[in-house]
Amino acid sequence: MDTARADMERVISRGGSCIFTDGSGFEDGAGAAAVVATGRGVGAKRQKHLGSMGEHTVFESEVCGAILALDIIADIPRLTDVDIFLDCQPAIAALSSPKPQPGQYLLAAFRAVLGRILSTRRTLKIRLRWVPAHVGIVGNELVDTLAKEAAQGATTALKTRIKVFESPLPTSRAAVIAAGAKAFAKRWDEEWRTSPRYTRVASFD
Template sequence: MRPGPGQHLYSAFHDLIAPFRDSGTNTTKFTIHWISAHSEVVGNEKVDEEAKSAAQGASTARPFLPDCLKRPLPIGKSSLLQLAKEQRTENWKASWLTSPRRKKMKKIDKDFPFKKFGKITSELTRRQTSILVQLRTGHLPLNDYLHKRKLAPSPLCQACNEQRRETINHLIKECPAYQHQRRKLKRAIHGRGLSEPLLLLSDPKRVKPIIQFIEETKRWTNGRMTNPTPS
């Protein structure tokens, strides 16, 4: 039999029946059937009742227990995986609570551990997901971001003559070079204001219109940000 959950019980049962199985002419045959949980099998329901009773302390006296039950039972694989998952989540939460990025991200998405984000990205292409991640983290390679890292000669927006830093807010809600795209965005988000555009990034119904706006500005071409000629 291939090892799996409950294998130690299967082995222990074989050890218990060994004297009866190898008793010559009085050999007794046993058949083991695995029954799925919640199958409404009378015997299975009785086992569940006994297990609950034992868990509450109503167990057979230790001297009458088989040897395999006088010592701690092995921990099942599924239990170990569940425990590891819970510990990983707790460690993640503890690390996140002390992270300097927590305060900034909380303004965008309060839904830690960001289960809604997974649902949103499941409906986006890989390219759109990349844009969304960069919007949420503030790493969209606009001139203001690139200039701070000495990757652009100027932090100013080159699409307009406003002499404004090209930030995410400027791109989405201010730059006059993208008025047409912005009107389309406002229609798509059904009247939601753009005073704080990053707050819309946790709204599944409004994330895609913002990403489409970014794409339509043509600032994102072939996976790279391109600088347009000033209007």
């Protein structure tokens, strides 16, 4: 926590901005969010509702949060230095690596938007940093709340064109498998609890 807070304060002290992002699976919904934090407080925010947890994963939500951060960056023309803070290490690793992996189309979208920004703003510096979740850092706590709101349906307008967000996202195979496994486990538990054998076993276990 102290390292993350020191990183944020160092960024702000040199005139940079921090953007906190988060993805959430909350009450069976999936959502993403990003919000700016500077020495003057919090600023622009973005939210994106992905759909249900039966269709999307939290990992997808985390990557979408990073894409939303780029939309904020694109809308601040004089920005020259910015750090994007995420609390998901697998997402940071995936965004930093070109290797094929789940959610590849979202990772490709992130790189496409990033490339478009950097092609016109060559002095802009963007870094991805990890921040631990739920440790009292204001920007990180706020974006967690915004992501949960997005999971429940909240969506804000984008300032730039992000093609992948112009239509519903494809259903995730991993999400479908996870939802199926959860439904099977629930059905098994219900059938087990109504069986005669459960009544006998429950008396001593």
